[in-house]
Amino acid sequence: xSNPLFYQKTQGKLPSYSKVLSDIGNGEVDSLVLIPVRQxxxxxxxxxxxxxxxxxxxxxxxxxxxxxxxxxxxxxxxRGEAAIAGLAGNIGxxxxxxxxxxFLLKRSANVANRAMGFGRSQPRIxxxxxxxxxxxxxxxxxxxxxxxxxxxxxxxAPERLINLGAKVPKGxxxxxxxxxxxxxxxKAIAGEAGVPFFSLAASEFVELFVxxxxxxxxxxxxxxxxxxxxxxxxxxxxxxxxxRGAGIGGGNDEREQTLNQLLTEMDGFADNSxxxxxxxxxxxxxxDSALMRPGRFDRRIIVSLPDRRGRYEILSxxxxxxxxxxxxxxxxxxxxxxxxxxxELANLLNEAAILxxxxxxxxxxxxxxxxxxxxxxxxxxxxxxxxxxxxRLIAYHEIGHALVASLTPFADKVDKVSIVPRxxxxxxxxxxxPDEEIxxxxxxxxxxxxxxxxxxxxxxxxxxxxxxxxxxxxGASGDLENVSRLAREMVTRFGFSSLGPVALDxxxxxxxxxxxxxxxxxxxxxxxxxxxxxxxRELAFSALGQALSxxxxxxxxxxxxxxxxxxxxxxxxxRFLSLAGIKDEHxxx
Ligand code: ADP
Ligand code: MG
Ligand code: ZN
Numbered sequence: 001x002s003n004p005l006f007y008q009k010t011q012g013k014l015p016s017y018s019k020v021l022s023d024i025g026n027g028e029v030d031s032l033v034l035i036p037v038r039q040x041x042x043x044x045x046x047x048x049x050x051x052x053x054x055x056x057x058x059x060x061x062x063x064x065x066x067x068x069x070x071x072x073x074x075x076x077x078x079r080g081e082a083a084i085a086g087l088a089g090n091i092g093x094x095x096x097x098x099x100x101x102x103f104l105l106k107r108s109a110n111v112a113n114r115a116m117g118f119g120r121s122q123p124r125i126x127x128x129x130x131x132x133x134x135x136x137x138x139x140x141x142x143x144x145x146x147x148x149x150x151x152x153x154x155x156x157a158p159e160r161l162i163n164l165g166a167k168v169p170k171g172x173x174x175x176x177x178x179x180x181x182x183x184x185x186x187k188a189i190a191g192e193a194g195v196p197f198f199s200l201a202a203s204e205f206v207e208l209f210v211x212x213x214x215x216x217x218x219x220x221x222x223x224x225x226x227x228x229x230x231x232x233x234x235x236x237x238x239x240x241x242x243x244r245g246a247g248i249g250g251g252n253d254e255r256e257q258t259l260n261q262l263l264t265e266m267d268g269f270a271d272n273s274x275x276x277x278x279x280x281x282x283x284x285x286x287x288d289s290a291l292m293r294p295g296r297f298d299r300r301i302i303v304s305l306p307d308r309r310g311r312y313e314i315l316s317x318x319x320x321x322x323x324x325x326x327x328x329x330x331x332x333x334x335x336x337x338x339x340x341x342x343x344e345l346a347n348l349l350n351e352a353a354i355l356x357x358x359x360x361x362x363x364x365x366x367x368x369x370x371x372x373x374x375x376x377x378x379x380x381x382x383x384x385x386x387x388x389x390x391x392r393l394i395a396y397h398e399i400g401h402a403l404v405a406s407l408t409p410f411a412d413k414v415d416k417v418s419i420v421p422r423x424x425x426x427x428x429x430x431x432x433x434p435d436e437e438i439x440x441x442x443x444x445x446x447x448x449x450x451x452x453x454x455x456x457x458x459x460x461x462x463x464x465x466x467x468x469x470x471x472x473x474x475g476a477s478g479d480l481e482n483v484s485r486l487a488r489e490m491v492t493r494f495g496f497s498s499l500g501p502v503a504l505d506x507x508x509x510x511x512x513x514x515x516x517x518x519x520x521x522x523x524x525x526x527x528x529x530x531x532x533x534x535x536x537r538e539l540a541f542s543a544l545g546q547a548l549s550x551x552x553x554x555x556x557x558x559x560x561x562x563x564x565x566x567x568x569x570x571x572x573x574x575r576f577l578s579l580a581g582i583k584d585e586h587x588x589x
């Protein structure tokens with residue numbers, strides 16, 4: 001068999017999917033090649049035949065059957081190969097050699113020139129000619145990719161749009177939190193359009209030597225114009241694009257020169273030159289306003305964290321090449337991972353695959369995904385504490401959090417209570433099911449926030465009730481920090497106190513080097529400061545009071561839960577609720 005991937009002959013009718021499955025099971029199949037891009041499997045029969053069978057995006061059946069019958073299965077990304085095969089044999093090769101040689105000659109001729117201007121002696125930015133990423137590899141960002149399709153169709157046939165008199169965007173800014181697939185999207189645009197892709201991180205521009213950043217920008221644009229239509233992608237553009245005049249130690253620094261050069265170049269190239277500038281950032285708020293002017297990055301595309309459906313799709317994309325056990329329901333895992341970015345979801349399945357291999361298993365089961373989730377959210381697990389009394393105290397503390405949560409109407413539902421310490425020194429942990437609605441909408445109610453205070457103090461409350469005020473530990477210090485931070489925000493930012501509906505702090509008072517450094521003094525009177533402190537303390541006290549009064553009458557329940565927790569080390573939702581004797585998730589029935 002030469003190259004099974006380019007097997008073109010079709011033996012009459014395609015065999016049915018179930019026929020292929022049973023053939024694999026019967027050992028008639030020699031090997032399988034999975035091609036995720038095409039969503040198909042090439043089935044190579046022992047008798048020399050081979051056929052292609054289309055599969056669904058997240059088709060696990062064939063992966064599983066192959067694993068079960070020990071049929072060798074390889075996953076192929078054929079995009080690169082197809083491109084090479086497309087070059088017609090030897091002639092192509094000779095051409096490459098000639099082009100390569102003349103390129104080398106040119107380069108060496110340039111060396112002398114470059115030695116003079118050290119700006120250009122920087123390693124050149126090379127374009128990636130064939131980008132293998134497609135839109136289908138980027139899941140859960142449908143709105144974003146719809147807008148970007150326009151860019152793609154321009155790059156594919158610039159003349160057509162130009163003839164129509166259409167105005168094409170020059171610069172598109174992708175804005176979103178880390179790991180949401182901005183870089184991936186940029187590559188997908190290049191891949192879909194089949195154009196060269198110049199990519200570099202903005203921090204690479206900013207070199208130690210003055211003038212180098214700007215000259216790299218010039219160099220980049222010169223190259224790009226030669227290769228048009230093409231894409232220039234500047235990752236983390238905030239590294240150069242920050243508001244000018246914001247730097248400490250004089251404004252006219254290297255970064256500014258680089259930015260100015262970037263702006264000049266953007267103005268300099270014509271609207272329809274076929275070069276499209278893409279940039280990504282997670283801090284659009286700090287970008288220099290000059291970057292956003294019409295004719296520059298005038299189009300902004302928000303890439304947000306995926307919602308539940310998006311998470312399901314992203315998991316499916318990454319499950320295409322990983323055999324999952326029948327029991328694994330990706331939509332359940334999408335439900336359990338609110339707030340996860342695409343990168344974190346990819347990592348989740350990757351970790352699970354590693355654990356599966358380590359356990360000498362062939363299929364990824366819920367156990368591995370669960371372990372991977374824990375490892376990602378909490379760090380590595382270690383052995384439970386040996387000291388009985390400390391273990392008991394930790395158990396009461398964690399049960400305190402969990403029980404308070406299950407007795408508080410607005411609080412998140414308990415997912416898991418554990419006394420297995422995690423690396424990073426947490427003695428135990430209580431994990432909650434985050435509220436999907438809140439995470440997706442970004443809106444929280446006063447009642448919800450207060451319940452968070454109560455739950456956070458539930459650990460300390462249990463310690464007080466069981467061991468007395470002298471025996472409480474500093475183990476709750478992390479909880480206390482959270483309480484202070486949250487309570488302060490409630491008072492100063494959300495207007496959730498008797499100080500009224502006023503914002504008493506510069507938004508989040510995140511100090512951003514330079515500009516804000518000068519103005520970090522609070523914008524309220526000293527007496528207001530005192531009032532804020534008093535309000536914060538009052539919130540904390542009333543939350544602790546509520547936790548104590550919830551747990552007070554539940555001593556027996558706590559004891560029962562603690563015994564079970566010490567015995568079993570981890571309690572999941574059902575076990576916890578049944579031990580606590582709570583039917584409804586929130587104890588209100
Ligand atoms: P960003 O540039 O926004 O920080 P990346 O594009 O670098 O994020 O994403 C890192 C990795 O996470 C990707 O290579 C991919 O494996 C995964 N990933 C992120 N977002 C998605 C998505 N929407 N769909 C599929 N995979 C994703
Ligand atoms: Mg990125
Ligand atoms: Zn705690």
